Amino acid sequence: MNNDIPVQDIGPQGEVMAHAVDACVHCGFCLPACPTYAVLGDEMDSPRGRIVLMKEVLEGALPLADAAPHLDRCLGCQACVTACPSGVPYGELITSFRGWSEPQRERSPLARAGRAAILKILPAPRVFSLAARAGQYAKPLAPLLPAALRAPLDLLPEHVPAMQPNPEVTPARGKRRGRVAFLAGCAQQALTPNFNAATLRVLARNGIEVVIPEGQGCCGAAALHTGAREEALRLVRQNLAAFNPDDYDAILSNAAGCGAGLKEYPVVLHGLPDEAQARAFAAKVQDISEFLAGLLREGELEPCLPTARPLTIAYHDACHLAHAQGVRAAPRELLRAIPGVTVLEVPEGDLCCGSAGTYNLEQPELANELGVRKARNILSTTPDLIASGNIGCHTQIQSHVRRQGSRVPVLHTVEVLDLAYRGEL
Amino acid sequence: MTPRKTALSPGSPAPKPRSNGKPDNALAAELTRLLGPQKVLSNLSERLNYRYDAIQFGATPLAVVLPESTADVVTAVRAARAAGVPVVGRGAASGLSGGAAPALPGLVISFTRMTRLDIFPERREARAQAGVVTLAVTDKARPFGLIYPPDPASFRTSTIGGNLGENAGGPLCFKYGVSGDYVRGLEFVDAEGEVHELGRDAYDLAGLLIGSEGTLGLITEATLRLTPPPRFTRTLMASFAEVGACAEAVSAAIAAGAVPGKLEFMDQACTNAVEDYLHLGLPREAGAVLLVDTDGDDLDTVEEERALVEAACLAAGGTVRRAASDAESAALWQARRSVSPALGRIRPQRMNEDIVVPRSVLPDVVREIRALGDASGFHVVQFGHIGDGNLHPNILFDPRRESPEAVHDLAHRIALVAIRHGGVLSGEHGIGTMKRPFMREAVDPVTLSALWDVKRALDPAGALNPGKVLPEEE
Ligand SMILES: Cc1cc2nc3c(=O)[nH]c(=O)nc-3n(C[C@H](O)[C@H](O)[C@H](O)COP(=O)(O)OP(=O)(O)OC[C@H]3O[C@@H](n4cnc5c(N)ncnc54)[C@H](O)[C@@H]3O)c2cc1C
Ligand code: SF4
Ligand code: SF4
Numbered sequence: 004m005n006n007d008i009p010v011q012d013i014g015p016q017g018e019v020m021a022h023a024v025d026a027c028v029h030c031g032f033c034l035p036a037c038p039t040y041a042v043l044g045d046e047m048d049s050p051r052g053r054i055v056l057m058k059e060v061l062e063g064a065l066p067l068a069d070a071a072p073h074l075d076r077c078l079g080c081q082a083c084v085t086a087c088p089s090g091v092p093y094g095e096l097i098t099s100f101r102g103w104s105e106p107q108r109e110r111s112p113l114a115r116a117g118r119a120a121i122l123k124i125l126p127a128p129r130v131f132s133l134a135a136r137a138g139q140y141a142k143p144l145a146p147l148l149p150a151a152l153r154a155p156l157d158l159l160p161e162h163v164p165a166m167q168p169n170p171e172v173t174p175a176r177g178k179r180r181g182r183v184a185f186l187a188g189c190a191q192q193a194l195t196p197n198f199n200a201a202t203l204r205v206l207a208r209n210g211i212e213v214v215i216p217e218g219q220g221c222c223g224a225a226a227l228h229t230g231a232r233e234e235a236l237r238l239v240r241q242n243l244a245a246f247n248p249d250d251y252d253a254i255l256s257n258a259a260g261c262g263a264g265l266k267e268y269p270v271v272l273h274g275l276p277d278e279a280q281a282r283a284f285a286a287k288v289q290d291i292s293e294f295l296a297g298l299l300r301e302g303e304l305e306p307c308l309p310t311a312r313p314l315t316i317a318y319h320d321a322c323h324l325a326h327a328q329g330v331r332a333a334p335r336e337l338l339r340a341i342p343g344v345t346v347l348e349v350p351e352g353d354l355c356c357g358s359a360g361t362y363n364l365e366q367p368e369l370a371n372e373l374g375v376r377k378a379r380n381i382l383s384t385t386p387d388l389i390a391s392g393n394i395g396c397h398t399q400i401q402s403h404v405r406r407q408g409s410r411v412p413v414l415h416t417v418e419v420l421d422l423a424y425r426g427e428l
Numbered sequence: 429m430t431p432r433k434t435a436l437s438p439g440s441p442a443p444k445p446r447s448n449g450k451p452d453n454a455l456a457a458e459l460t461r462l463l464g465p466q467k468v469l470s471n472l473s474e475r476l477n478y479r480y481d482a483i484q485f486g487a488t489p490l491a492v493v494l495p496e497s498t499a500d501v502v503t504a505v506r507a508a509r510a511a512g513v514p515v516v517g518r519g520a521a522s523g524l525s526g527g528a529a530p531a532l533p534g535l536v537i538s539f540t541r542m543t544r545l546d547i548f549p550e551r552r553e554a555r556a557q558a559g560v561v562t563l564a565v566t567d568k569a570r571p572f573g574l575i576y577p578p579d580p581a582s583f584r585t586s587t588i589g590g591n592l593g594e595n596a597g598g599p600l601c602f603k604y605g606v607s608g609d610y611v612r613g614l615e616f617v618d619a620e621g622e623v624h625e626l627g628r629d630a631y632d633l634a635g636l637l638i639g640s641e642g643t644l645g646l647i648t649e650a651t652l653r654l655t656p657p658p659r660f661t662r663t664l665m666a667s668f669a670e671v672g673a674c675a676e677a678v679s680a681a682i683a684a685g686a687v688p689g690k691l692e693f694m695d696q697a698c699t700n701a702v703e704d705y706l707h708l709g710l711p712r713e714a715g716a717v718l719l720v721d722t723d724g725d726d727l728d729t730v731e732e733e734r735a736l737v738e739a740a741c742l743a744a745g746g747t748v749r750r751a752a753s754d755a756e757s758a759a760l761w762q763a764r765r766s767v768s769p770a771l772g773r774i775r776p777q778r779m780n781e782d783i784v785v786p787r788s789v790l791p792d793v794v795r796e797i798r799a800l801g802d803a804s805g806f807h808v809v810q811f812g813h814i815g816d817g818n819l820h821p822n823i824l825f826d827p828r829r830e831s832p833e834a835v836h837d838l839a840h841r842i843a844l845v846a847i848r849h850g851g852v853l854s855g856e857h858g859i860g861t862m863k864r865p866f867m868r869e870a871v872d873p874v875t876l877s878a879l880w881d882v883k884r885a886l887d888p889a890g891a892l893n894p895g896k897v898l899p900e901e902e
Contacts, residue, residue, distance in 0.1 A: 004776070005827055028772040030482045031522040031585045035561065044540045044559075045469070045494060046477040046521070055477055069473035088705045089772030 004029060004054070008061045015274025016099040017061075023096035024058045027051065028089050036086035038355040039076050042372050047073040050083035050093055057100050067104055074100070076369060078362055079228050080322035080355040085329075094327060095270050098227055105230025173203045173213040180210035180303060181252040183294070186242075186265065188258050188394070189221045195394060201421035202257045202291055208424055209298055209305050213255075218245040222256070224264030227271060229361060239271055243280055248287040257291040257417055259323035259330075259393035266328060290324060291417055292392055296333035299340055307423035310343030314428060316419065317347045317386035319377070319400060321393035322355050334392055334416045341423045347384040351376070358399035370399075378403035382411070389413045455511045455535065456491040462503050467494050478536040479529060481521040482582075483780065483862060486529030489516070489536040496541050498615065498623055498648040505646065506621035508535040514894050515619075517642040519559065519590025522582040524768075524780055525860025527593060527641045531895025537646060539589045547572060547654075553612060554652045558589030562596075565652060574654035577604040580856070581765040589647050595639035597856040599690035599721075599764065602815035604655075606856065608638040613651040619887040623648070636882070641858050642893040644886045658723035660730045661689065663757030666741035666748045667714035671695050671798055671810060673744045674716035675790035678814050681740035682787055686733045689723040691815025692764050695798075698811045701770040702763045710763060711747075718746070718814070719764050721757070767811045768820070774807055775824035779839045780862075785817045785851035796845050797821050804838050806830070818855035819846075859897045867899045877901075 004027045010017040033050040034040050040049040047056065053074055059065035074097070081094045169187050183206065187199055206213050223238035242265070246254055256262035265288040268281035289297075298304040316338055324330045338346050357363070357373025378400060381389055389404065389411055391397055401413040414422075422428045456470035469475060469492040478492045479485055490513060493504040508515045514534035521528045530536060539559035546555045549572035554565050562583040565576035579598035580586055586596065592614070597606040614626045614634045624645075626634040637645055668674040674693050681688075694702070695716045703710045710717065718741065722733035738748050751757040771778055785793045794810060797819075801808025807824040821842050825835050843853060843866065853863055853870050867876070880901055883890075 025776045026772055028482070028769055028776070028778070029480055030769040030772075031520050031582070032766075032769050034520060035584045044543075045474075046538070047469075047474050052477040055480070056473060059476055065473060065476065069471060073473060088702070088766040088768075088770035090705065090770075091772075 004058065006058050006062065008058065009063075013061070013103060016103055019092075019095050019099045019270065019273055020057065020061060020103070023092050024054060024061075026089055026091045027054050027087075029055075030089070032088060033083035033086045033091075033093075036082040036353060038078060038080060038082065038357070038373055039369060041354060042369060043076075048076055050077075050087075053077055054091070054093070054096065057096060060104070061100075067107055068109065071104075071108065076366055078322070078355050078357070078359040080359060081326035082322060082353055082355065085326045085353070094267075098267070098270070101228065101230035102232035102235070105232065108230075169199060169215050170203070171215055171217060173207050173215075175210045175212040176207045177305075178210045179212065180298070182212040182214065182250075184214050184216055184246050184251040184254045186219060186222060186254065186256045186258075186261055187215050188256070188261055195397065195415070197418060198257055198394065198415045201415065201418045202255075205295070205417055205420050205424065206255075206291075209295070209303070214251070216245045220245070222261040222264035223271075224260050224267070225361065227264065227267070235271060239268055239281070240277065243268070243277065243284055246284060248283050251287065253289045253294055254284070254287045255289055255291050255294055257392070257415065259290065259321040259328065260395055262288060262290045263323040263327035290328060290330050290333070290392065292324075292334040292337055293328075293330055295417075295420070296336050299336060304337075304340065305424070307341045307420065308426040308428075310341060310423070310428040313343050313345065314341075314387050315345045315347050315384075316388045316390050317349055317381050317384045318416075319349060319356065319381060319389060319391035319396055320352055321391050321396045322359070324392050325353070330392075334390070337416060337420060338390060341420070341428065343428075347386055349384060350380045352380075354380075356396050356399045356403075358393075358395035363399070374399050374403040375407075378407050378409075382407060382409055386411060388419070390416050390419050392416045453490050455507065455513060458511070459491055459493060459504060459507050459535075462507060463493065463495075463500060467496065467500060468492070469494065478518065478521075478538060481518075481523040481526060481528040483524045483860075484526045484529050486526065486531055486861075487533045489530055490533050492536045492538055494538050494541050498617065501537060501617045501646055501648055502621045502623060504535060504537055505617055505619070509619070509621060509889070509891060514891050515646070516893050517558075517589065517593065517646045519587030519593070520561070520582070520585045521590075522586045523590060523594060523858065523860065524782070525594075525641075525854075525858040525862040527858055527860040527893070527896060528590070529861070531861065531893075534891075539587060542589075542648070547574075549574060552654045554654055555649060556588045556652060557649050558587060558647050560588045562586050562588060562591055565654075569654050570657075573656055575657045576610065576652055576654055578607040578610055581768060583765075588650055588652070592638050592647050592650060593640070593642050594856065594858040597813065597816075597818070599692050599761070599813060601856075602691055602813060603687055603689045603723075608635065610653045611638060611650055612653055614638075614647055615649040616645040616647045618645050619889065619892050639858070641860060641897050643883065643897050644892065646892075658689065658730075659725045660727045661721050661723040661757070662730050662734045663751035663760060664720050664734055664738060664741075664748055665751065665760055666718040666720070666738075666746040667711040668716045668718070668741075668744065668746045669714070671716040672791045672795040673746065674718050675794045675814065677718060677737075677741045677744035677746055679787055679790055680743065681737045682815070684736050684740060686722070686736040686740075688720050688733060688737060688815065690719065690721040690761075692719045692812070693717065693814040694719075694764065694767050694811035695809055697774065697807060697809040698767045698771065701773050702766050704773055705766055705770050706759070706763055708759050708763055714747075719760055721761075764811075768822075771809060771822060771824055774809075775826050777825050777827050779823040779825070779835050780857070781819070781821045781823075781839060781842055782855050782857040782863075783819050783821070783843060783846035783851050783853060784855040785819065785846050785849050787815075787817045789849040789851075790814065790817060793845060793849050793851070794819065797842055800838065800841055800845070804834075806835070806838060808838070808842075813855070816855065817851070861896060864895075864897060864899055867897075 008021040046052040056070040220241045223235040227235035272278045272281040356377040357370040363370045459468045516530045518528040518538045542557035542559035544557045580596040591607045595608045812820040
């Protein structure tokens with residue numbers, strides 16, 4: 004797409020954005036992939052439309068405030084990137100744009116405080132745990148609250164577990180096959196500590212020593228994607244200091260959003276002195292399912308015990324796994340490796356579940372619409388179990404599946420493996 | 429006979445956007461009063477997004493209406509008429525000739541929310557509102573053992589209204605025909621806001637509207653013919669060292685009596701662009717790749733036909749691979765459908781030709797175009813529905829570094845190759861604004877004036893998609 008973006012005034016992120024706009028041939032192939040287009044059916048809320056809006060704002064032809072409502076509705080799911088034959092790096096565009104535009108946004112003091120609070124609470128497991136429990140007590144009051152406050156409460160699980168500390172080193176069991184570093188995550192650690200516990204058990208069982216380096220912080224994705232660029236840079240650099248890629252066979256994450264965030268570090272630091280360091284780091288980052296599937300393909304994965312009876316699992320592709328990281332086959336291969344398991348494909352499987360970081364808080368209506376649709380699609384396969392690889396999807400799907408009256412368990416892929424190893428499936 | 433309802437998205441009522449600000453012109457204000465804020469877009473941020481299609485940008489509309497019924501369309505057309513502004517119909521804006529990009533500021537009517545689709549299996553018919561996505565018709569008909577064959581490469585995005593506006597074709601049109609061949613009837617709104625229901629008997633007015641690019645009326649609903657899918661389909665891929673050899677194989681196979689369901693080709697640059705996207709293991713080194721489906725209800729005939737094509741390919745020096753599974757052939761066809769946008773990986777802009785030549789001269793034509801491209805210094809690539817002789821030579825360029833005049837000059841020379849060999853200017857993408865300047869060369873003056881008479885009879889004020897298809901009257 005022709006553009007006159009004043010790259011020289013914007014700097015390295017301007018280059019990233021101009022390149023993305025350039026690459027778009029406005030063919031519209033991305034439209035059917037976009038969840039907001041699927042729900043709203045208009046061009047401004049489609050990837051192609053958003054690219055044009057960003058271009059117009061960057062060129063100075065459209066005030067940011069006019070474009071903002073439509074850009075804010077983007078989930079950042081990157082389904083459009085998977086669909087785009089021209090190779091438009093839409094994810095890099097919207098992330099850079101949010102970083103560039105946030106300082107210019109006019110927000111009420113209340114809205115600013117709210118955003119700041121979310122950004123502070125999410126990355127701090129202890130604070131999040133406290134907040135979540137406080138939220139639980141507020142649940143009975145929910146019907147009285149305005150929608151924006153009700154949404155986060157609706158999402159809280161019925162039971163918020165107590166905080167569990169993670170061991171800094173988990174030794175390998177049996178034949179030692181390698182050593183990895185693990186990003187323990189933040190909100191996830193508070194809401195679903197079993198994701199990490201299961202991850203450590205499964206890795207150890209496969210002869211992998213796991214280090215949770217001290218000094219690591221939040222991956223920075225939430226800050227980055229809400230446009231808090233300075234905060235994101237700080238977190239990125241904190242993690243670059245904490246993880247030395249040379250020390251490990253891989254740097255693992257079990258949260259699709261965080262994994263995608265870690266892999267994005269070179270874009271965040273594009274044009275800055277530590278770009279090369281970010282590249283070396285990102286090259287080592289893998290999702291837990293990629294890493295385990297690697298072992299499986301080499302015949303190195305410890306076999307699982309068969310299930311008690313034939314079991315169907317509906318696997319949900321988290322956007323940040325499937326679209327942002329291109330990881331689709333690995334989790335399915337792992338689940339299929341459990342004797343007795345059949346993996347089911349979900350209709351409209353590529354459509355986002357509507358969770359997407361803080362989206363539930365900021366766009367409750369759309370998030371709800373997508374959540375309802377996702378739960379209905381999943382339940383239409385009548386699965387015995389639902390698996391996915393992302394905390395956000397997990398909470399969203401669980402909450403909507405329950406609301407539709409189903410008690411089907413919703414688990415992380417690695418939890419399913421863990422249960423299979425213990426013969427509890 | 430009760431229609432079986434098939435809702436497009438089984439969702440609960442969706443939240444709809446509404447214009448954030450106040451309508452900033454009289455037309456937008458009047459439309460908002462008549463239709464309510466959820467069906468009318470009037471903010472600049474919204475209107476800016478309704479000024480383009482897949483090939484070019486046009487004028488920013490004064491207002492955009494997202495109708496949900498024919499009645500809404502009538503209201504919108506009448507309001508525009510009262511305000512004296514032009515009206516442009518728009519589907520998914522995947523058009524490649526500038527059809528949906530307004531030439532003048534006016535009203536854009538975007539059909540993307542008119543998505544009601546009923547299947548009548550007993551009559552082998554579908555009734556579709558204009559905004560139904562092309563692929564959805566087959567998706568909804570398949571459970572009844574039926575499909576809707578017209579399959580433009582854009583079929584996941586494009587709409588029935590836009591397909592009929594352009595009389596879209598696709599790979600299957602070699603054997604099964606184009607969109608217009610599947611229309612039993614149309615409902616349309618004329619320039620004055622009257623609703624008409626057309627069949628195809630007596631004067632084939634429906635035929636007149638099909639392919640008229642929204643310049644004669646706005647199609648609101650269509651009755652489409654469905655067919656049972658062929659029971660057997662076999663796919664093969666052949667690769668050739670050079671694009672002319674590929675064309676020779678096609679000419680020979682057709683001369684030998686093969687009528688494949690699909691016969692498509694792409695040259696080396698196309699194959700590589702797609703390979704960068706899909707990583708399917710396509711032969712990157714081949715000068716041209718041919719994709720062929722033979723299909724039918726009798727497996728022996730289908731296999732026989734595939735053998736015929738295979739023999740022709742081998743005789744022309746090609747290498748042949750048979751698709752081993754449905755998944756493999758689906759992947760190959762996805763590759764072919766992605767060619768056009770994947771070319772964006774090579775250069776950001778392209779000049780997209782849509783010529784048709786007699787099949788007997790295909791080898792000469794593709795070789796001449798290849799030679800023109802090589803001599804020009806531009807990236808010239810070729811792909812298309814080669815079974816129909818419908819070629820899409822594309823000139824890829826970077827407007828920052830390469831001169832648009834040189835691109836146009838080359839495009840003209842390529843068009844002349846087609847004309848010299850007895851070909852025509854447009855196969856399926858329509859005239860729009862892109863080929864309007866060539867119309868005087870392609871159509872004789874008497875016929876042109878007859879076309880103008882038709883246009884005046886149906887749209888006396890010239891309000892429907894002005895600046896498209898017909899050149900200015902002299
Ligand atoms: C990557 C790519 C591949 C393509 N491949 C093919 C192909 O294989 N074959 C092919 O034929 N085309 C192809 N096209 C072109 C395009 O997809 C078709 O022309 C398609 O029919 C346009 O449909 P649309 O809904 O996007 O219409 P639009 O682009 O929105 O509109 C097309 C024209 O129809 C008019 N129109 C739209 N809706 C109505 C209505 N309801 N009533 C009256 N007029 C209306 C518009 O004013 C315009 O003139 C391709 C395009 C792309 C980007
Ligand atoms: S698919 Fe890619 S090139 Fe096409 S409109 Fe979308 S982003 Fe642009
Ligand atoms: S990232 Fe997802 S929501 Fe955003 S434009 Fe792309 S497809 Fe749509």
